[in-house]
Amino acid sequence: MLEKQKIYENIGEKDIKKILHTLQSTTLLYKNNQSIAYSIGNRNIIGIIEEGNANLIRFDFDGKRTIIEEMSKDDIFSDMFLSTDSSELSVVATTNCKVTFIEYNELIKECTTNNKIAPILLNNLIQVMSRKLIKRNERIELLTRRSIRDKLLHYFELEGKKANSKTFNLNYSYTDLADYLSVDRSAMMRELKNLKDDKLIQDINKKITILY
Amino acid sequence: MLEKQKIYENIGEKDIKKILHTLQSTTLLYKNNQSIAYSIGNRNIIGIIEEGNANLIRFDFDGKRTIIEEMSKDDIFSDMFLSTDSSELSVVATTNCKVTFIEYNELIKECTTNNKIAPILLNNLIQVMSRKLIKRNERIELLTRRSIRDKLLHYFELEGKKANSKTFNLNYSYTDLADYLSVDRSAMMRELKNLKDDKLIQDINKKITILY
DNA sequence: AAAATAGTGTTGCAATTGCAACAATTTTAC
DNA sequence: GTAAAATTGTTGCAATTGCAACACTATTTT
Numbered sequence: 001m002l003e004k005q006k007i008y009e010n011i012g013e014k015d016i017k018k019i020l021h022t023l024q025s026t027t028l029l030y031k032n033n034q035s036i037a038y039s040i041g042n043r044n045i046i047g048i049i050e051e052g053n054a055n056l057i058r059f060d061f062d063g064k065r066t067i068i069e070e071m072s073k074d075d076i077f078s079d080m081f082l083s084t085d086s087s088e089l090s091v092v093a094t095t096n097c098k099v100t101f102i103e104y105n106e107l108i109k110e111c112t113t114n115n116k117i118a119p120i121l122l123n124n125l126i127q128v129m130s131r132k133l134i135k136r137n138e139r140i141e142l143l144t145r146r147s148i149r150d151k152l153l154h155y156f157e158l159e160g161k162k163a164n165s166k167t168f169n170l171n172y173s174y175t176d177l178a179d180y181l182s183v184d185r186s187a188m189m190r191e192l193k194n195l196k197d198d199k200l201i202q203d204i205n206k207k208i209t210i211l212y
Numbered sequence: 213m214l215e216k217q218k219i220y221e222n223i224g225e226k227d228i229k230k231i232l233h234t235l236q237s238t239t240l241l242y243k244n245n246q247s248i249a250y251s252i253g254n255r256n257i258i259g260i261i262e263e264g265n266a267n268l269i270r271f272d273f274d275g276k277r278t279i280i281e282e283m284s285k286d287d288i289f290s291d292m293f294l295s296t297d298s299s300e301l302s303v304v305a306t307t308n309c310k311v312t313f314i315e316y317n318e319l320i321k322e323c324t325t326n327n328k329i330a331p332i333l334l335n336n337l338i339q340v341m342s343r344k345l346i347k348r349n350e351r352i353e354l355l356t357r358r359s360i361r362d363k364l365l366h367y368f369e370l371e372g373k374k375a376n377s378k379t380f381n382l383n384y385s386y387t388d389l390a391d392y393l394s395v396d397r398s399a400m401m402r403e404l405k406n407l408k409d410d411k412l413i414q415d416i417n418k419k420i421t422i423l424y
Numbered sequence: 425a426a427a428a429t430a431g432t433g434t435t436g437c438a439a440t441t442g443c444a445a446c447a448a449t450t451t452t453a454c
Numbered sequence: 455g456t457a458a459a460a461t462t463g464t465t466g467c468a469a470t471t472g473c474a475a476c477a478c479t480a481t482t483t484t
Binding site for chain 1: 270278280290292293294295316320323324331334335337338341342344345346348349350351352353355356358394395396
């Protein structure tokens, strides 16, 4: 399994502080369910989640909510990664969060001034972005499955691979999982029951076991 | 509308040749429908499409094909952006193609050796990756729509925005569009007819006009 | 120019899915 | 520790979707 790439990989504590200072970073705290507003007027701001979890979500005009991406410690988000006219997208804290904001343009500038740390941070940024691309790809692959059954089975397979075991714990609530798979919750529950009846999976209290 | 970021942005012809040579790049030609094999044994290979178009596609075990991403000139692809165990994914030329391969690790190495061009190329790489993230995000947003009708309308809106007009040409065949939206083609055709009957869109020979 | 291949347009029918609505349970907040 | 809020589990029913099959047209290939 691919290791989770970290934005501060290979940079010592002191150097992290130094470069964050050089880049004139800001660190802010957010409470659970709070919307993480950023890039107000600015451009190319990168938010680094230092502590806690947050989701990138979309609210439909009819109030329907869709989780686009879930993020945790060492994950990043940025207006750079979002379409300019996607105003209905927002980052929402799902636990209390600590977020550091840096300006990408400053980081690039530092790379041309013999700063030794900046290129490492830039490389790490690319690694984290690669990982993000992979995650979004996985999501796309999930969503292209044509039935709820296929989506569930594929999701379980992915989780199984991640856990490197046929048994793993669901860290989503069923409500959230339905959102993630973009299907009706009750229809998903019905299909989940079918999968259990067909002895393809076991589900003991959110602990899933793949039986095939 | 966001400009398409180019991997060679702000680098002169001569410098492009120079850096490609330094990075020991390889350029290969592919014919339409040919599979673009890369990273055989290697890691962190970046493919740059110099000419032509290619798709990132998945073949299901039952032969069903799904377009994950369509790519054109100046687009890039890489094993870095793909899950390690996604062996069923492949890049396939959809026209005759010219592709240059570079090694990411070499590029990083060059950045620490006072090479003036390498950091620019690296910045461009980030810009292109950002764009790719946005594209995949758009795709996710499309796929999370719950009905064929919604998917079509949303797709048309996106294309309208891109063209900056209510009228634009479909550059997909309907067969491919169905693949892209991940729905049954005949069901999509039916829904397309409904949209026309409801006077929400006009469709004259692949020239779509949004009527609302 | 003919043949082969790929794409378009349509339909009936069966299966899947979403919606609405509800009770029961669990978790969170004060 | 109780009230409020969120989640789970279930069902009937209607709407949407996928499948299969077909005729027809357009585009390549040789």
